[in-house]
Amino acid sequence: MSPTPVDADTRSLRATWAGLWPYLRQDLWLYGLALLLAPATAASTMIQPWILQRAIDHAIVPKDLTALGVEATTFLAVVIGGFVFQVGHTLLLSLAAMRTITRLRHAIFQHTITRSQAWFDHQPTGRLLTRATNDVETLGETLTAGAITIVLDALQVVGVLGAMFWFDAKLTLTLLLVAPPLGLFLEFVRRRLRGLFDAVRNALAEMNSYMSERLAGVEIVQLYADEARTLGQFEARNKAHAEANIRTNVYDALLYATVDGVTSVTLALMLWYGSGGILSGVLTAGMLAAFMDYVGKLFRPVQEFSSKVAVIQRAVASLEKILGLLEVQDAVVGGDVTLAHPTGHVKLEHVSFAYGDGPTILHDVSLEIRPGEVVALCGRTGSGKTTIGKLLTRMYDGHDGTILLDGAPIETLATGAVRRMVGSVQQDVQLFPGTVRSNLTLGHEIGDDKLMAAVRMVRAEDVVARLGGLDGRVDEGGKNLSGGEAQLLSFARTMAHDPAVVVLDEATASVDSLTEARIQEATSAILSTKTTLVIAHRLSTIVGATRIVLLDQGRVLETGSHHALMAQNGSYAALFREQFHELATD
Amino acid sequence: MLSFSRRTMGPYWHWYAGGTLALLATNFLSVTIPLHLATGVDALAKGAAGAPIVAHEAAIVAVMGVSVIAVRTLSRVLYFTPGRYVEQNLRRDLFEAILRHQPSFLVRYSTGDLYSRLSSDVGTVRLLAGFGTLQLANAGIAFAMAGAQMLRLSAPVAWWLLIPVAVALLIVQVLIQRMYKLMRRGQEELAALSGHVMSTYKGIAAVQGFVAEDAFVAEFDKQNDQYLRTTVERTQVRAALGPMLSLASDLNVWVLLLLAGPRVIDGTMTVGQLVAFTTLVAFVTGPLRTSSFLWSIVKQAQASIERVEAILSLPPDRPEGANGQPSPSHAPQIELRNLTFTWPGRDAPALKNVSVTVPAGKSLGILGATGAGKSTLASLLTRSWNPPRGTLFIDGVDVLDLDLDSWRRAVTLVPQRPFLFGESIADNILLGREDHGALEQATRLAALGPDLAALPQGKDTIVGEHGVRLSGGQRQRTALARGLIRDHSVLILDDVLSAVDHATEVELLENLRALGERGVTTVLIAHRVSALLHTDQVIVLDEGQVIDAGTPAELLGRPGRFRDTWDQQQAGEAS
Structure with missing residues (x-):
């Protein structure tokens, strides 16, 4: 279960697009319908110049007003038909693409939130958010605007070329004389641009990340009078970004302008052809008008091609990252056994654990918590206390040895069943924007009576009352609550879910002493009613525990009641005196 | 907005002037080419006698076509480059202003808000200073020159051609208004969705611990579907928008057939002139297409300029007396x-x-x-x-x-x-200082020594975004060392x-x-x-x-x- 980095992924272009298949499969009929309309749209484009030619050569030049009326009416019908087909085509394709994207966004969210805690520990939240929103948006934009019209464009180019050949193969071949040099030139420009666009992207990323970080830390920059240096560093990145963009300007402009100019050169070729300079062909005014129209329609997609390619490249990059994320396997895989009425018997037998390839955190730990007992874990930072709690709630898996819950190996139980049986109270309180009720239930069906009972049990009535009852608002991250209040709500949440076993991480950093007293009260209430494994920091808890387990660098050093361990006068007694008594007499 | 443009774009007036000259040349060539085509076409009708004229005209058109490439390229480079400079300067000024404003001012803005002003708002201003200005100038020149040319060819026909263009532009404006409204709504919904995702990720331990994944996915789906509905509505507008402009220029060809056709038949126009007309109609399609979006670029830029100016225009909120007496260098009372x-x-x-x-x-x-x-x-x-x-x-x-x-x-x-930057521990402590002796002393005073010894890369360990790779205590002691140095x-x-x-x-x-x-x-x-x-x-x-x-x-x-x-x-x- 070594954490897989989100971005470490390279795959072939084909595999990348194939990865999208499961998400667009269901909308295949929409895509198909849209594609069916594409030839009709392209046909309208192809037919218009032909009608123009007929109108000029067969109606206007022979001075036949009636024929002109017929041709004009046909032309109007074709134009309107083409418009309807094109709108329909675009509409259907975008609709299909957006449904695909919505499904993909759902898949990303669903997939990520079921990954293991160990994986989350290594993911900057901001980057995950970028995957689920920005990258999906980029892909969506491309699917609706870029990739799709490229199909129509290609169809148009082929269709127009075909129509031109049908009209006059020799003329068309003459005109295509411009194609090889134009193609070579465009390819040269495009190659140059590719490298330059990469540079632009890098410069942009560099500038943006610097910008967002210094904005977040602006207080430090100001307090430490670091403005000048920061501004200098920023300006260097800002300048690099501008210059990278300016370097693309000439090529970008050339790409655009060339197509413009080449259209005229082609028209000149056509005149030259008509004058009999190269082959004695017959060029009518109508054909000239039609070909001018065709040439314009031939080159417009070419002109837009490069910008569309850039858009598609961006989308491929996004899609690669998204697929990389969707392939991350670091999930805790549970069995399917559920427990109807868990009693809360916990047993660890010779459990060892390491995160991925990292150093071993737990060495051969054995311990037992019988229903109703309170077992306290003590030890210095890094002794492995927290890890035991995370194994019991299946936040981490991949341990050696056996962990038994009510006699069943933990990995044979459904993950949800384990977590319903073993609830935990985290040191790091996690509240969500919403109401007090939604924060307590977290989407489960729990009646108000039960919620209020839990609130009363942890003495959080006044906190809930201050917020306006169960319907009171809780802000993002619990910002409208003090640290202690948030802690109490988190206690209430665990009690409301009524787990058979509670893992309680007791450390309370940055809570003022008044609140600390109340938290202690709530803690005692929990300890007296629940089977508890407590990661203990307070002496009252330790002294009252059924059993104390002293951990040192992942090993169980001593086990026993407080009095037994004090009498033993070993490591526990030493730690106890160091942490509590010396301080008191200092 | 005008004074803003003068201030930011003014210094680059010679770039814009050069670009405008190039645009004039480009458009002059572009509207002259159809006249030579017309002469050529009419000469074609004369058979062998006209051949030298046709060849002559063909040569002129070819030379003009190649020249168009040069001047068109030049016009874009001359407009886009100052656009980038304007962007760079504005972004620097804005960033500097943010650094100079005191917390009492900055507290009114969230980090995300400031970031979006620096990135997207400044980007929108660049769009105006480069692309927008180019298109505005180009469309103006192109319409004027093509219009003049068409009026010379046949005034009544030219006036009639305005009708499809005007109607299409009107419809397009209505559609664009509607589209931007839907875009704004979509952005708000996407922001709400991101908020939900973010808070879920931040609280992932609770979500998983309480087996609440399904409930959080259900809430996600609700918002995701709402967003889908908005984007679909937006698509309906967008799907009509692009074809609408093609429709206008296609209808113009139809108008030409109806109006110019009979004129050719009764001899008041030549076939060559009719062909020239169709070329000119095709020529204005491009500027028509882009100019329909100009109004929204200008409107967006206006909003962005306001957001940028809100921070730039106010005097830096330096507390009063900011330029007073020097502070004592000894420990003061x-x-x-x-x-x-x-x-x-x-x-x-x-x-x-x-x-x-x-x-x-x-x-x-x-x-x-x-x-x-x-x-x-x-x-x-x-x-x-x-x-x-x-x-x-x-x-x-x-x-x-x-x-x-x-x-x-x-x-x-x-x-x-403690706020740490995503660089190395040493860089976080030094903040640009070079004194590595002091670094050692500061880490010792902050009791950070044992931590550094335990980390594989020691003081060169990259702390990650906001210091995520360090423990809470390590972060605090790094911040302390940064202060003590x-x-x-x-x-x-x-x-x-x-x-x-x-x-x-x-x-x-x-x-x-x-x-x-x-x-x-x-x-x-x-x-x-x-x-x-x-x-x-x-x-x-x-x-x-x-x-x-x-x-x-x-x-x-x-x-x-x-x-x-x-x-x-x-x-x-x-x-």
């Missing part, structure tokens, strides 16, 4: 005299009549519960916010009369929530010992006491009594008021909040 301070927008003052004097080189401890006003006091001491005049004196001089920069250099605050005469530590264990706390306090002897006036803020036992004097704050003061020994020796807290904290740890 600090005196608070009846200091009362209310945060803007609040009713109750955060500090009430606080008076205390810290002798030069001595230390003051501040004890108080959350919300007692401890951190407010720290903000006033560093003048992140200005205290009222006559309430805070440094060596007898009102702090408002001190030069702000020199005072900031003299004071070091290590804030409660500076040459300051006043040191304020805002509850920096909360995430360290007892042994480290003792070591740190010992180190800090040694600092005091080196000539630093120290203010130590804590919610744990044990951290304050070694200070020279302590004030106890409660709801912004000093409720007790004295030496730690005095306070411990008599009943009161200090001793109660001490007893309670001892009870918590050693009941």
Whole structure:
């Protein structure tokens, strides 16, 4: 279960697009319908110049007003038909693409939130958010605007070329004389641009990340009078970004302008052809008008091609990252056994654990918590206390040895069943924007009576009352609550879910002493009613525990009641005196 | 908006002037080419006699076509380049303004808001200064020149051609308005969706721990579907938008057939002129297409300019007296005299009549519960916010009369929530300094040495975004080292010992006491009594008021909040 980095992924272009298949499969009929309309749209484009030619050569030049009326009416019908087909085509394709994207966004969210805690520990939240929103948006934009019209464009180019050949193969071949040099030139420009666009992207990323970080830390920059240096560093990145963009300007402009100019050169070729300079062909005014129209329609997609390619490249990059994320396997895989009425018997037998390839955190730990007992874990930072709690709630898996819950190996139980049986109270309180009720239930069906009972049990009535009852608002991250209040709500949440076993991480950093007293009260209430494994920091808890387990660098050093361990006068007694008594007499 | 454009784009007027010349040339060539085509076509009808004329015209058209490539390229480069310069300058000015504005100003904006002003708003202004201006000039010139040419060919036909164009532009404007409205709604919905995703990720341990994944996915789906509905609506508008413009130019060809056709038949126009007309109609399609979006670019840019100007135009919110006397370089005496301070927008003052004097080189401890006003006091001491005049004196001089920069250099605050940049530990501590001897000393004083030894890359360890790769205690001690490395005469530590264990706390306090002897006036803020036992004097704050003061020994020796807290904290740890 070594954490897989989100971005470490390279795959072939084909595999990348194939990865999208499961998400667009269901909308295949929409895509198909849209594609069916594409030839009709392209046909309208192809037919218009032909009608123009007929109108000029067969109606206007022979001075036949009636024929002109017929041709004009046909032309109007074709134009309107083409418009309807094109709108329909675009509409259907975008609709299909957006449904695909919505499904993909759902898949990303669903997939990520079921990954293991160990994986989350290594993911900057901001980057995950970028995957689920920005990258999906980029892909969506491309699917609706870029990739799709490229199909129509290609169809148009082929269709127009075909129509031109049908009209006059020799003329068309003459005109295509411009194609090889134009193609070579465009390819040269495009190659140059590719490298330059990469540079632009890098410069942009560099500038943006610097910008967002210094904005977040602006207080430090100001307090430490670091403005000048920061501004200098920023300006260097800002300048690099501008210059990278300016370097693309000439090529970008050339790409655009060339197509413009080449259209005229082609028209000149056509005149030259008509004058009999190269082959004695017959060029009518109508054909000239039609070909001018065709040439314009031939080159417009070419002109837009490069910008569309850039858009598609961006989308491929996004899609690669998204697929990389969707392939991350670091999930805790549970069995399917559920427990109807868990009693809360916990047993660890010779459990060892390491995160991925990292150093071993737990060495051969054995311990037992019988229903109703309170077992306290003590030890210095890094002794492995927290890890035991995370194994019991299946936040981490991949341990050696056996962990038994009510006699069943933990990995044979459904993950949800384990977590319903073993609830935990985290040191790091996690509240969500919403109401007090939604924060307590977290989407489960729990009646108000039960919620209020839990609130009363942890003495959080006044906190809930201050917020306006169960319907009171809780802000993002619990910002409208003090640290202690948030802690109490988190206690209430665990009690409301009524787990058979509670893992309680007791450390309370940055809570003022008044609140600390109340938290202690709530803690005692929990300890007296629940089977508890407590990661203990307070002496009252330790002294009252059924059993104390002293951990040192992942090993169980001593086990026993407080009095037994004090009498033993070993490591526990030493730690106890160091942490509590010396301080008191200092 | 005009004055803004003059200010930002004005310095590059010669680029724009050159670009406009190139545009004039481009459009002149483009509208002249059809006339040569017309002559050529009409000569074609004369058969062999016309051949030399046709060849001549063909050669002219070819040369003009190649010239178009050159001048068109030139026009784009000459417009886009200053656009980038405008963007770069504006972004630098804005970033500088943000750095210069004080917290009292910046607190009104979220980091995300400032970021979007720096990136997307500045980007929109660039779009206006480059692309937008180019298109505006190009469309104006193209319409004028093509229009003149068409009027010369046949005025009545030219006027009729305006109708489809005008109608299409009108419809397109209505559609664009609708589309932008839907885009804004979509953005809001996407932001809400992102908010849900973000808070879920942040609270992932609770979500998984309480088996609430399904509920959170259901909420996600609800918002995701709502967003889908909005984007689908937007698509309906967009699907009509593009084809609408093609429709207009296609209809123009139809109008030509109806109006110019009979004229050719009755001899008032030549076939060549009809062909020239169709070429001109095709030529204006491009500018028509882009100009329909110009209005929205201008509107968007207007909104962006307002958002950028909101920060640029206001004088940097430097507290008054920012250019006053230099701050003392030695450890000063600090005196608070009846200091009362209310945060803007609040009713109750955060500090009430606080008076205390810290002798030069001595230390003051501040004890108080959350919300007692401890951190407010720290903000006033560093003048992140200005205290009222006559309430805070440094060596007898009102702090408002001190030069702000020199005072900031003299004071070091290590804030409660350490913010680290995503670079190495060493870079975070040094903040641009080069003195590696000092680095070593600072890490030693901050008790960071053992941590560095345990990390594989030591002081060169990259701490990651906001320091995610360090533990809470390591982050705090890195921030402390960053503070201690500076040459300051006043040191304020805002509850920096909360995430360290007892042994480290003792070591740190010992180190800090040694600092005091080196000539630093120290203010130590804590919610744990044990951290304050070694200070020279302590004030106890409660709801912004000093409720007790004295030496730690005095306070411990008599009943009161200090001793109660001490007893309670001892009870918590050693009941």
